[in-house]
Amino acid sequence: MTGSNGNDVTIVDACTRRRKGGSPTAVLIDDSTLSDSSRRAIVRRAGTSHAAFVAADPKNTPTVRFFTAHGELTNCGHGTIAAQAFLLHRRRIRKHRVRQRTGGRTFDATAIQRDDGIEVWFDQGTVxxxxxxxxxxxxxxxxxxxxxxxxxxxxxxxxxxxxxxxxxxxxxxxxxxxxxxxxxxxxxxxxxxxxxxxxxxxxxxxxxxxxxxxxxxxxxxxxxxxxxxxxxxxxxxxxxxxxxxxxxxxxxxxxxxxxxxxxxxxxxxxxxxxxxxxxxxxxxxxxxxxxxxxxxx
Missing domain, CATH: 3.10.310.10 (Diaminopimelate Epimerase; Chain A, domain 1)
Known part of the structure; x- marks a missing residue:
């Protein structure tokens, strides 16, 4: 439960191996009134190395921003996996395919509920x-x-x-x-x-x-x-x-x-x-x- 002075944060273990480990990542619905310094502070308070701030839109193309306690990242791979698992869990469905906006780029991402967790794939683009x-x-x-x-x-x-x-x-x-x-x-x-x-x-x-x-x-x-x-x-x-x-x-x-x-x-x-x-x-x-x-x- 969240009071009026709190942000709902979900911790997602991204990139687990045989249901264990993974990188703890804070994920939350973004609040447009927050400054970037506030977002950095949320990362510190969540106690994770990274956080994904998700802003949904009606076209099913969420904008996701990634922060560490030091600043914003252009992109974050395990953060994308965490964000997409969070969205699938939040929607209470077994599978989705969406377009994600991050760092000036829009790309495909899929998430599927499996017996041992949520499997997520995304298009990294060219390297x-x-x-x-x-x-x-x-x-x-x-x-x-x-x-x-x-x-x-x-x-x-x-x-x-x-x-x-x-x-x-x-x-x-x-x-x-x-x-x-x-x-x-x-x-x-x-x-x-x-x-x-x-x-x-x-x-x-x-x-x-x-x-x-x-x-x-x-x-x-x-x-x-x-x-x-x-x-x-x-x-x-x-x-x-x-x-x-x-x-x-x-x-x-x-x-x-x-x-x-x-x-x-x-x-x-x-x-x-x-x-x-x-x-x-x-x-x-x-x-x-x-x-x-x-x-x-």
């Missing part, structure tokens, strides 16, 4: 790929690894579905799990090079699966429990380099929240197009104290 132009050694040093730690049969790549991030392949699972980046240096380096963050991954022998960690201190997220858009970027990279069409990426183990993201890639006239998916569990809603439009309170 641009390029080799790192400079600064790789400094980024690796900030991550706490060297070129000797990287996979011999893969190369770092800058991938962008709208916001660039660095994909870093490592050689062994112990290397991946033991990483303790210098977050201050990493944030400064990513800001200097224009990266959202670094997605460090280990491929399975078949390259059909991977384990990964996402570090994004430049946007106030030291380590993301799960990063769905970066999984889509990895799918695009593997399609370009190895002709692979899909991947399942495990994340969240170091946070104690095992998670999975799926992604498929195809060639289109515009470039490599990607779809991203994951399972989600909707928890019960709760009230978060409402802040004033100026961000005080």
């Amino acid at each position: 641009e790929l390029q080799c790192p132009a400079a600064g790789l050694d400094s980024i690796l040093a900030a991550l706490g690894i060297t070129s000797n730690d990287m996979a011999a049969d893969d190369t770092p790549c800058v991938a962008s579905p709208g916001t660039p991030r660095l994909l870093v392949p490592v050689r062994t699972l112990p290397t991946l799990l033991a990483m303790r980046p210098d977050l201050g240096r990493l944030a400064a380096g990513c800001r200097r090079l224009g990266y959202l963050g670094c997605f460090v991954y280990l491929l399975s022998p078949t390259r059909r699966a991977a384990a990964a960690r996402m570090f994004a201190p430049a946007i106030g997220v030291g380590e993301d429990v799960v990063n769905a858009n970066s999984t889509g970027c990895l799918a695009a990279h593997l399609f370009a380099t190895h002709g692979l069409s899909g991947i399942d990426v495990e994340q969240g183990h170091t946070a104690g929240r095992p998670s999975s993201v799926f992604a498929t890639a195809t060639a289109t006239a515009d470039g490599i197009s990607v779809r991203v998916g994951g399972m989600a569990t909707v928890r019960s809603g709760r009230a978060v104290h409402r802040v004033s439009p100026m961000g005080f309170g």
Whole structure:
């Protein structure tokens, strides 16, 4: 129940694995009277790394905005999965297909109620790929690894579905799990090079699966429990380099929240197009104290 001075917030575990883990994401119906500073404050009060603010419209094309405690994001993959699971749960139906507006882009999203949660897929769009132009050694040093730690049969790549991030392949699972980046240096380096963050991954022998960690201190997220858009970027990279069409990426183990993201890639006239998916569990809603439009309170 919510009082007159509260915002109804639903916590959705996005990208769960076998009904467990996932990234806790706050989702709520947006209030047009809120300032962006108020939205950031709601994220802090909800105790999650991200929040999705959903503004519905009569044409079944919801506008979704994503915030961390530090600011607004152009897009958010696991936030989209959380938002669409929230909408399906709210509508009390078993399946929907909608168009979502986020960051100046409108794209298709589907949600289906399954026995083990809500399965969500969305069109990430085209992903641009390029080799790192400079600064790789400094980024690796900030991550706490060297070129000797990287996979011999893969190369770092800058991938962008709208916001660039660095994909870093490592050689062994112990290397991946033991990483303790210098977050201050990493944030400064990513800001200097224009990266959202670094997605460090280990491929399975078949390259059909991977384990990964996402570090994004430049946007106030030291380590993301799960990063769905970066999984889509990895799918695009593997399609370009190895002709692979899909991947399942495990994340969240170091946070104690095992998670999975799926992604498929195809060639289109515009470039490599990607779809991203994951399972989600909707928890019960709760009230978060409402802040004033100026961000005080």
